[in-house]
Amino acid sequence: MSDSQDLEQNKQEYQYTSNGRVALIGLFGGLIWGFIGYIAYLLNFTKYGPALTLDPFTSLVQFKNDVVKQFMGLFALMILSIFIAFGYKWILGRVKTMWISIAFGIALWVLVFYVLQPWLPGLEPVTKLDKNTITTTLCLYALYGLFVGYSISFDLSANDNDQDEKEKADSKQT
Amino acid sequence: MKNKKPISKRLKENKAYMEERIGIGESFDVGVRELTILSEPIEVYYCNSLVDSLLVTEILRELMRLVHEHKKVDRAKDVIKNHLAHEQVIEIKTLDEAVDNMLSGLIVILIEGESDGLVIDVRHYPGRQPQEPDVERVVRGARDGFTENIIENVGLIRRRIRDERFRTQILRVGERSKTDVCICYLKDVANPGLLKTLKKELESIEIDGIPMADKSVEEFLVKQGFNPYPLVRYTERPDVAAAHILEGHILLVTDTSPSIIIFPTTLFHHVQHAEEYRQTPVVGAFLRWARFFAILMSLFLLPLWLIIVNNHEIAPDWLKFLGPNNHKYHIPITLQVLIGEIGVEIIRMAAIHTPSSLSTALGLIAAVMIGQIGVQVGIFTPEVILYTSLAAIGGFATPSYELSEANRIVRISLILLSLFFGIPGFVIGSTLFIIFLARVKNLNTPYLWPFIPFDPMAMVAICIRTSMPLSSTRPSIVKPLDQKKMPRKKRWRSE
Numbered sequence: 211m212s213d214s215q216d217l218e219q220n221k222q223e224y225q226y227t228s229n230g231r232v233a234l235i236g237l238f239g240g241l242i243w244g245f246i247g248y249i250a251y252l253l254n255f256t257k258y259g260p261a262l263t264l265d266p267f268t269s270l271v272q273f274k275n276d277v278v279k280q281f282m283g284l285f286a287l288m289i290l291s292i293f294i295a296f297g298y299k300w301i302l303g304r305v306k307t308m309w310i311s312i313a314f315g316i317a318l319w320v321l322v323f324y325v326l327q328p329w330l331p332g333l334e335p336v337t338k339l340d341k342n343t344i345t346t347t348l349c350l351y352a353l354y355g356l357f358v359g360y361s362i363s364f365d366l367s368a369n370d371n372d373q374d375e376k377e378k379a380d381s382k383q384t
Numbered sequence: 385m386k387n388k389k390p391i392s393k394r395l396k397e398n399k400a401y402m403e404e405r406i407g408i409g410e411s412f413d414v415g416v417r418e419l420t421i422l423s424e425p426i427e428v429y430y431c432n433s434l435v436d437s438l439l440v441t442e443i444l445r446e447l448m449r450l451v452h453e454h455k456k457v458d459r460a461k462d463v464i465k466n467h468l469a470h471e472q473v474i475e476i477k478t479l480d481e482a483v484d485n486m487l488s489g490l491i492v493i494l495i496e497g498e499s500d501g502l503v504i505d506v507r508h509y510p511g512r513q514p515q516e517p518d519v520e521r522v523v524r525g526a527r528d529g530f531t532e533n534i535i536e537n538v539g540l541i542r543r544r545i546r547d548e549r550f551r552t553q554i555l556r557v558g559e560r561s562k563t564d565v566c567i568c569y570l571k572d573v574a575n576p577g578l579l580k581t582l583k584k585e586l587e588s589i590e591i592d593g594i595p596m597a598d599k600s601v602e603e604f605l606v607k608q609g610f611n612p613y614p615l616v617r618y619t620e621r622p623d624v625a626a627a628h629i630l631e632g633h634i635l636l637v638t639d640t641s642p643s644i645i646i647f648p649t650t651l652f653h654h655v656q657h658a659e660e661y662r663q664t665p666v667v668g669a670f671l672r673w674a675r676f677f678a679i680l681m682s683l684f685l686l687p688l689w690l691i692i693v694n695n696h697e698i699a700p701d702w703l704k705f706l707g708p709n710n711h712k713y714h715i716p717i718t719l720q721v722l723i724g725e726i727g728v729e730i731i732r733m734a735a736i737h738t739p740s741s742l743s744t745a746l747g748l749i750a751a752v753m754i755g756q757i758g759v760q761v762g763i764f765t766p767e768v769i770l771y772t773s774l775a776a777i778g779g780f781a782t783p784s785y786e787l788s789e790a791n792r793i794v795r796i797s798l799i800l801l802s803l804f805f806g807i808p809g810f811v812i813g814s815t816l817f818i819i820f821l822a823r824v825k826n827l828n829t830p831y832l833w834p835f836i837p838f839d840p841m842a843m844v845a846i847c848i849r850t851s852m853p854l855s856s857t858r859p860s861i862v863k864p865l866d867q868k869k870m871p872r873k874k875r876w877r878s879e
Contacts, residue, residue, distance in 0.1 A: 234840045253688070254700045255807055308822060342698070345808040349815035356822060357836050364830065364837035368860075 228369060235361045236295025240288035243354040247347075248280055256346040258333065260284040262322075265330040291358070294318070299362050306367060308360045315355020319348050388478040395425055395496045401479055402429060406487070414486070421447050424460040425496045429482065434489030436508035443469050443491075443504060461498045468493075472505035484562065509533055514540065517620030517642070519785060525662045529620045534564050534639035537622075541568060541635070544626035549573075552637075555586050557601065561593030564639040565601060568625075573632045575863040578647065578827060582634060597641035605647075606826045612793045614786035615826045617653045618643040624658050632864035648829035648862060651821065652846050654784035655679060660849050668849035675781055682778030682791050686721060687798040687810055689771050693717055695806060708765045718803045720764050724772035725796060727754065732776075833861050 244260040251259030261276075261283030273279035302310055323336050336344065392398050399416065408414050413433040419426050426447075430440065446469045457463050465473065476482060482492045482501050489507035514536065517529035530537045538552050549571040557565050565586060569579060585605050594600035598618065606615040619625055620642050625635055628646050636645040646653065655675060660668035692699045693707040694717070708717070715723075731750045738746050755773075758764045775795060782788035794817055801809035824831035834842035842859055844850075858864040 231840065235838050238838060238840065238843075250811075252700060253692075253703070254698050255811060308819075312819065342807045342811075346811045349811050353815055353818060356819060357838060360822065360830075360836055361838035 228365065231365055232295050232299050232362055233292050235358060235365070236292035237288050239295065239354055239358040239361075240291030241284070243350055243357065244284045244287040244291075247350050248284060250346050250350070251280070254342075256343045256350075257339070258343065258347065260287050262330065262333065263287045263290060265332045268332065291354075295358050295362060298359055299366070302359065303362050303366050306363055308356060308363075311356045311359025311363070312352050313355070314359050315352040316348065318355060319351035322351075323347070388480045390478050391476070391482065391494065391499050391501050393497050393499050395427055395494060398479065398494050399427060402483070405479075406483055417444075419444075419447065421450055421464060422457055422460040426464070427494045429486045429492040429494070431486055431489055434487075434509060435491060435506045439470070439506040439508075440491060443506070461495050461500065461502075464493070464495065465502055468502065468504055470504050470506065474503050475500045476503055477501075488562075507535075511536070520619065520621050520624070520658060520783075522659045522662050525658065526621070526623050528622060530622060530625075530642040530644060532640050532642055534566055534637055537637050537642070537644065538566055538568065540622035541625050541629065541637075544622060545570075545629060550629070553583075555583070557586060557589050558591055558593040561595065563594050563597065566637040566639075568629060568635040568637060570629060570632065573630075573858070573864045573866050574634050575632065575865070578634060578863070581827065582636070582647065594638075595640075598636070598638040598643050598645055599641075601636065601638055602645055611820075611824060612790040613651070613821065613824070613831070614654060614784060614790065615649065615824070615831070617646040617649040617784070618786075619646060620644070621658055627661075630869065632858045632862040632866075648827050650829060650833045650861065651787075651831055652834070654787040655782070656846075657783040665849055665851045669847075672847075672849055675783065678778040678781035679787075679791065680778075682775050682782065682788065683795055684798070684814075685778070686771050686775045686795060687802045689767075690718060690721060690799060691802050691807060691810055694802070698807075706767075708767050710765075713765050714762055717765070717768065718799065720768045721772060721799060722796070724764065724768055725775075725792075725799075728772060728776045729792070829861055 247256070248259050250256050259280045261279045263286040264271075264279065264283045273282065298311075298314060302314060322330075323333070323339075327333050327335060389401065392401075402408060402416070406414050408416055414431050415429075417428040417430070419428065428440075428444070446467050447464065450463065450467055465475075476485065476492075477500060482494070482503075485503045486492050489509065490503050490505050493502040493504070495502075509532075511531050511533045514528040514531055516527040520529075528540060530540060542550065542552070547570065551567075551569055551571050553567045555565050555567070556562050567579070567582060567586075582605065586601070589601070589604045591600070591604075602616050608615060619628075625644050625646070629635060634647045636647065638645075656672070657675070660671050662668075663671065689706065692703055696704075696707065699706075713720070731746070731754075735743060735746055755764075755769050759766050759769060779788040779792060782791065798810060798813050798817075801813040803809075805812075818832075818836075822830065822832045822836045830837055833839065834846065839860065841857075842861070845855065845859070856869050857867050858869055860867070
């Protein structure tokens with residue numbers, strides 16, 4: 211059956227790139243939401259742009275101006291986001307509801323704004339932040355979590371379904 | 385089956401039944417013609433508003449020719465069937481089938497002493513010629529569009545896909561209207577799970593009739609709830625329909641409607657337009673980006689501007705120049721915007737109902753009187769007119785009419801949220817809006833795919849319009865059985 215052979219080929223290819231897709235999801239998640247965060251920063255919705263990722267190192271490197279700094283931060287965020295995506299895949303990847311993904315994003319926000327805050331010299335404690343900054347960053351983190359988490363769990367479950375269907379088709383043919 | 389009345393061998397019984405059931409003699413457009421052919425009485429039942437009289441005359445003339453041939457025959461029915469001058473002749477056993485067929489515009493011939501009826505397809509439905517649909521115009525390309533006739537519509541698709549694996553399955557929906565609904569798909573490509581679900585849903589529809597055709601069917605198939613966003617895509621263009629069939633989508637053609645439903649649909653189906661595929665890829669991609677920008681503008685521009693106006697103290701320096709610098713307006717800005725929004729909506733609705741000969745006058749009134757004079761007498765500030773019009777134009781540039789209407793509702797909600805809760809209101813509103821759309825799933829398809837959940841390759845295909853030879857795979861969201869578009873021969877050669 212040439213038909214089924216073709217289909218199997220496609221699927222092997224699909225599985226092979228699964229990790230690559232997770233990396234891409236992380237990369238683009240960082241890019242898209244980091245960029246929207248930058249726009250929010252430009253509009254003064256929040257005090258912190260994507261440059262927050264570079265905050266621990268600001269004492270080491272001096273940037274020419276704020277735009278360069280923000281874009282370097284965006285770049286760092288994209289790289290960091292790849293690791294976050296893999297982390298999500300290993301810990302929560304099999305959970306199918308999207309609310310878990312949103313909760314994951316909010317948990318990330320708590321991690322950054324409460325737990326990591328002492329190590330980020332530029333970041334004020336949450337009690338001193340204005341409500342615009344808090345809501346905007348919280349929403350961005352929630353959407354980022356939704357984007358990364360939902361994409362990864364959808365990707366994994368799509369793979370599972372494909373395998374199931376393939377097995378079914380195989381058992382039918384034999 | 386047990387309730388169905390079989391065709392009696394005695395014509396008188398049949399006639400009495402038919403007269404009572406469909407009201408021959410009461411309704412003017414149903415009737416029966418009695419003849420004697422080969423010394424057997426026969427009856428021809430017809431519905432004259434739906435049959436092609438020329439064809440019927442032709443068939444009757446052939447039968448009458450038999451009267452003059454005084455040959456002895458064993459069985460009149462066989463000879464009559466043999467002499468029916470038409471390609472589509474079927475035999476039926478029950479009077480219920482006779483009624484159904486007759487009321488669809490076929491003619492039914494009953495013969496004395498026979499328990500089978502003959503049905504001949506001589507339908508001729510009132511309708512128009514295919515013409516370019518109003519809402520999906522292109523500069524170049526095919527000018528034909530679907531009509532209200534299901535046969536012609538399927539024919540228009542079939543003309544573009546001569547594949548032997550192209551399937552058109554017909555079903556009937558509606559206890560009284562008995563509307564034909566046709567499922568079109570490629571047998572070796574379309575997702576069998578979706579096909580099964582669709583068929584099951586269609587068969588379980590219980591309703592009197594569906595005069596609003598495709599829209600009524602859609603409401604049975606997808607659960608809309610309070611979601612203003614369109615969950616299926618409609619098209620009136622046969623080329624768009626054929627393109628989607630080749631991609632592995634399943635189409636639903638409903639009789640009496642020129643719009644065809646495409647399954648499954650995501651939000652990004654509604655932001656594409658046939659025109660992008662009629663231009664070179666670069667131009668097409670540019671058109672698409674301009675369109676994306678217009679759609680985003682129709683959603684977010686007004687609320688963002690209002691936020692900057694209402695929170696002028698925290699507006700960034702580079703945007704401080706915006707907004708009404710003359711603060712002598714009398715009506716609060718947000719109220720002005722809402723009045724403007726409703727005004728645009730009223731003008732738009734008026735434009736739909738206005739005959740085209742009067743629309744110039746309407747445009748003049750809308751532009752000059754309302755816009756200009758409204759500013760001069762001090763009801764509106766010029767900025768309000770500018771931003772409201774920009775948002776409205778963004779809405780008109782949205783390819784899908786349904787999507788632009790839904791966006792309008794979201795825009796007004798965002799305006800109200802940013803009025804009452806400022807920046808947090810706008811931000812949380814937008815977030816909830818995205819989460820809400822991501823949560824929508826119709827027929828197992830995430831609505832925001834390929835953005836959330838993210839599919840890099842599919843997203844690329846949406847962001848830049850790829851040229852035909854390069855787009856060799858079908859979108860994975862339709863779960864096609866065969867993912868490659870290219871014919872197998874060519875694929876092997878390239879490997």
